[in-house]
Amino acid sequence: MQNETTKIAFLVAIATLVFLLVPAFLILYIRSYNRHKKNHFLEKQNMQQKFESEMLQTRVEVQDQTMQSIATELHDNVGQLLSLTTLTLNSVNLDDGEKAKKKIDNSLSLVNKSIKELRELAKLLHGEQLVENGIGHAIHQEINWLNKAGTYELKVNNQLVDVQVTSPDKDLIILRLLQEIINNIIKHAQAKHIQIDSYLEKNALHLKVTDNGVGFDPNEIKAKKSGMGLNSIYKRIEMINGELALNSAPGEGTSISIEIPYP
Amino acid sequence: MRYLTPISIAEIICLIAAITIMWKDKNAFGKVITCYLAIALVTEEIAAYLAIRGIHNLWLFNIYIIFEISTILYGLYHCIRRYTNPKSIFIIGLGIIVLTYIFFLITQPFTNLNTITISVMSVIFTLYCLYYYYLLLKDENFIEIKTHAEFWWVTGVLFFYFGSTMSNIFDGLFKVRLMGFITLKFLIYILLNVILYSFWLYSFICRMKQQKLHS
Incomplete structure (x- = not known):
């Protein structure tokens, strides 16, 4: 009987030790799980910060682009118009009434044209507001400026103007992407014809820009890692979970298709 | 010497820590725990006194477990309610325990x-x-385990009550004396109590760090 009791006592002692080990392992598991959770949280926070800083940079770049356009416009357009007005008014001979009237009428028309140009500029100054009105309007405005230069033959199919849904953060990035693509065409493509298509389909925004310029070898550009702002485009697309398809070959123009989950 | 067992020493240390740290806590949890530790220590000492005098003392523990049930249930409720509303499951748990207690009162002498x-x-x-x-684990926020007072308080409770399961089930079936009046059961309880009060002490220290951080 004594032997039996000792056996039970021994078993109870062992079982108690095992029962103490179980919570110990449980605590270790919770500790490890919690650490993973903490790392995940910090990573998420880090990504959020990165996104915000990227957003800020994009905002600055959009503003910068707007300012450049304004400067160019003031210098090349309004400035020229006003100089011409001054010249015309200076040459007015009051003794020759008929000629003077014609010249003054010409000056008036030049001043009116300048006022119109300045109004257009004022609209552009509200770069942020441009995006606030929706990405469709922002793209439309951007294309207008490109069209004014008259250098390119444009074919535009912008179906985003009447779209009701918006995503302000994404809109700003999309606008910046379009600006970057157009900049690349202006700087490098030597194109004559540009086609821009934009539409919304199945909760995805599609933007396609095609040019008939000199083209390039995408593999070579990727290998060089220099890439005419391409890296910046890829980085931004990744940031908003989008996809980019690039088709280009030397002498055969370039086509860039972007698909972004939207809104 | 029988007044000063490892259990009572652990209780005294824990009680001193509770008075200095937990009593000034704003929420009721700190005060409840301090009172409970005082009751546990007093019960332990009265039980020792009765045992020395050769007077039966198990009835005293039957009264003591009422305080134990109330305090531990309150403590766990306090910890769990941060994540969810546990009222219903605590009412069920309390109901089961009360019914068991009444069943004992009816079927066995006190x-x-x-x-x-x-x-x-x-x-x-x-x-x-x-x-x-x-x-x-389910909560999307993480905690700083090292300094989380409630986590260590609950861990102490888990170690004590899960660890004592076997001793409770086989109670009365093994009365092996290891030396003098020390039985294996008593030894297991010393171990469990030391673990419990160590965790609680650590939990109080964590709470003190939190208090310092907030002040």
């Missing part, structure tokens, strides 16, 4: 140790502790 209630409450407390861990 001078017997209420092992059935002790076993049932151990299982219920263990389940609540595991539920707390489940909620902790």
Whole structure:
């Protein structure tokens, strides 16, 4: 009987030790799980910060682009118009009434044209507001400026103007992407014809820009890692979970298709 | 010397820490724990006194477990309610324990140790502790385990009540004396109590660090 009791006592002692080990392992598991959770949280926070800083940079770049356009416009357009007005008014001979009237009428028309140009500029100054009105309007405005230069033959199919849904953060990035693509065409493509298509389909925004310029070898550009702002485009697309398809070959123009989950 | 067992020493240390740290806590949890530790120590000392005098003392523990049930249930409720509203499951748990206690009162004399209630409450407390861990893991926010007072308080409870399960189940079946009046059961309880009060002491220290951080 004594032997039996000792056996039970021994078993109870062992079982108690095992029962103490179980919570110990449980605590270790919770500790490890919690650490993973903490790392995940910090990573998420880090990504959020990165996104915000990227957003800020994009905002600055959009503003910068707007300012450049304004400067160019003031210098090349309004400035020229006003100089011409001054010249015309200076040459007015009051003794020759008929000629003077014609010249003054010409000056008036030049001043009116300048006022119109300045109004257009004022609209552009509200770069942020441009995006606030929706990405469709922002793209439309951007294309207008490109069209004014008259250098390119444009074919535009912008179906985003009447779209009701918006995503302000994404809109700003999309606008910046379009600006970057157009900049690349202006700087490098030597194109004559540009086609821009934009539409919304199945909760995805599609933007396609095609040019008939000199083209390039995408593999070579990727290998060089220099890439005419391409890296910046890829980085931004990744940031908003989008996809980019690039088709280009030397002498055969370039086509860039972007698909972004939207809104 | 029988007044000063390892259990009572652990209780004294824990009580001193509770008075200095937990009593000034704004929420009721700190005060409840301090009172409970004082009751536990007083019970331990009276039981020792009665044992020395050769007077039966199990009835005293039957009264003491009422305080134990109330305090541990309150403590666990306090910890779990941060994550969810546990009122219903605590009412069920309390109901089961009260019914078990009444069953003991009806079926056995009060001078017997209420092992059935002790076993049932151990299982219920263990389940609540595991539920707390489940909620902790499920929660999208992480905690700083090293300094999380509530986590270590619950861990102490889990170690004590889960660890004592076997002793509760086999209570009365093994009375092996290791030396003098020290039985194996007593030794196991010393170990469990030391673990419990160590965790609680650490939990109080964590709370003190939190208080300093907030002040």
